[in-house]
Amino acid sequence: MSTTALPTQSSDFPAWYGEVVRRAGLAENSAVRGAMVIKPYGYAIWEAIQRELDDRIKATGHENFYFPLFVPGSVLAREGELVEGFAPEVAVVTQAGGKKLEEPLAVRPTSEALIWSTYARWVESYRDLPLLYNQWANVVRWELRPRLFLRTSEFLWQEGHTAHETEAEAVAETLTILHDVYADTIENVLAIPVLRGRKSESERFPGAVDTYTLEALMRDGKALQAATSHYLGQGFARTFDVRYTGRDGSERYPYATSWGASTRLVGGVVMAHGDDRGLRLPPRVAPQQVVIVPIFRDDDRADVLQTAAGVAAELRAARVRVRVDDRGDYRPGFKFNEWELKGAPVRIEIGSRDLAAGAVTVARRDSGEKRQIALPRVSAAVEELLDDIQRSLYREALHEQKRRTLHAPRGYEEMVEYLRDAAGFVEAPWCGRRECEIRVKEDSSGTIRCLPLDEEPTRRGTCVCCGRAAVAFPVWAQAY
């Protein structure tokens, strides 16, 4: 581990991010440009996110399956919007088994085309619907400006692909995923507050009728699109000729949804909670929720280690993820710094003064607060503390999001300046025309992150950009 100080968030946020990701052992670049190695500590965070998402995906009635990595060029080409959207990012296999392939194979950038070409065989009657399926997979989208976790040429994700009898059912599915799977995981597990909204047409998924999104604010004032859920209408069904016999005997096309969340969320956890000392992990995704650092001299070594082992065993019995850092080659101060960098929510120090007091010293990573806790109360106190840290991180991030949201800027100049400085979210009325979106982007690098779902339909205003009557009150920001 490097011993020089981290760059500060305020001086150089991108450098801070890169160094934290690298030094905390989350990920590193690989020999393939834009593709990262997810290191064990980073992968453990992803596994926690995966498990939480997967539980909710199954609890809402979905099953997992697995489709091939390769999509024949001819299958991908059938869906015009999808091809157009992804063509610049696709990697292509042209040789295999020692020969040139007759038909090149795309490495999946997303799997709608292959899956819907297969659903044609799976759906005959309304009895076969709905199809409620998901897969965990790697996808490849060539990145010109890669950043670890946030934009990588290969990433890991889940992609849900469902088919329904009615539009209402498909739209309801899209929103169930947005709220009960994604927002619930991101807010209650990752402790990141999100805005729930629809995308404007220009930011929609290629082929979607509507894209729903969750937008989170990072500590540099930029937005991160945390997960998306798409209502796809009947387009894919028509393209791939998926038809079924309806309840009335007529032939119909099912309605589709697709939805995804990816390893990008690990980057979100870093940027939503981290501080100048490193990561601050929400307990529910922390690989180690508690790290015990024994501090001993030769004469009390055995006592200290025995107490540490006892506390660890007790915490493990309470299903707390705990590690005793008894590495002999490093001093306690070095370990404190390392676990602060790695964002372990709670540190327990056990030294001779603690032993004498029949207690341990407990430090929380989020606030830095430290106090002594009597041994018999450690387990209960740590469980409370972990709950409190989980809630505090969320509250702090929510406070930050609210503090950095500019409602109703006084004019175009104020909005553009706010966005240009990446000062946070701006909520401002909009006429609904693409021209105004483009002008704001050109003037400020800010884009419409979403049209919030909870917007009051009766609200009136004039477009912040052109002065025409507003049709919506989007939230704008610079985005990752």
Added chain:
Amino acid sequence: MSTTALPTQSSDFPAWYGEVVRRAGLAENSAVRGAMVIKPYGYAIWEAIQRELDDRIKATGHENFYFPLFVPGSVLAREGELVEGFAPEVAVVTQAGGKKLEEPLAVRPTSEALIWSTYARWVESYRDLPLLYNQWANVVRWELRPRLFLRTSEFLWQEGHTAHETEAEAVAETLTILHDVYADTIENVLAIPVLRGRKSESERFPGAVDTYTLEALMRDGKALQAATSHYLGQGFARTFDVRYTGRDGSERYPYATSWGASTRLVGGVVMAHGDDRGLRLPPRVAPQQVVIVPIFRDDDRADVLQTAAGVAAELRAARVRVRVDDRGDYRPGFKFNEWELKGAPVRIEIGSRDLAAGAVTVARRDSGEKRQIALPRVSAAVEELLDDIQRSLYREALHEQKRRTLHAPRGYEEMVEYLRDAAGFVEAPWCGRRECEIRVKEDSSGTIRCLPLDEEPTRRGTCVCCGRAAVAFPVWAQAY
């Protein structure tokens, strides 16, 4: 679901296998030759296997990470044996992001090369060892004769990659994985007995000093290599220049292992336990351990369904995976056949006569045995039954393996005939020379599956093929 009868195992095992995999909804072919779609029911079995393997991989001290899908041609080319072994099967990406790539990228057939080229950055001192890592990933090996699950151009697996200070430690690791991770999962969860052994030189993993294997007998008398664990010596460390400073201050090369188990195991479950009516799933990997089929007339519909729901709730509380098949469009007889095909270990029928008796009818899939059980005893009885089915399937497979193993054939002709008929395993003395292996293969299609680990070192004999003094008593068979 097709209503025509399955082919029988004895008349056409490959046709039986293909039909069971297809009709039970485990997998199907995709638009990409040799790559399969793993359907929800098949994927649920894989998820159960994955969870069991992952628990054991972690319990033995390993962490998961994730390396990129693509391996630069130049990195792969550095390891001569590996390249030579896999070149004919590699898929190559030559275009990405709309451009021809300067350096083609191989789609990983296995990840030793990329991982060891990275370990060079991770290892400096003996303090950094051992590295005990694993990844869950897809790999691509172009297949000319693909078969669902058994040989597919893309498959899912885990691959472990470890580095150690000493040869003894690395060999011990290889065997820990073989016994405590793989054999434990395959025998106790998949209920498939395995032979534990080493591969002969010709069947070793490219670059390995020793390949350890688990070999299982399928119901057609052929062997399935169920998992392998490789001791790689210092070859990869030398090739990729991975060096560390040892405890004595000198520069050293670490010792490597790698090990993998794949979706092929799902095919193993089908072929080790299935019968002419379809799958017989061991309870520990069955997506539904119990299926409840309510049988009602209009007048007792509510009572029957209520009883079914009550039994299901009670079983779920006991952590039994249960499904009430209350589909209105299908008759009970159709459902019985379908769940037999799908191999659900226990079926519970609830009809009016059961209701009258305050009982349910319980049928076990493995033996077909059926009996009535009083309602208050259902939960306890089902738990016992599931345990018993798990054990019975293992016992039956072990009995079959023993019955079909020919010890000490009377001569070369008997051995060759036995192997040619795929009658099972043959244990026969061997001189250790490649020529004899080749001759047996040419005469019978049989190969050395392994040199059993439990062989008595003092045993004497003469090679079944050439009559020279035997150096080992391998087990031979035709293999998948």
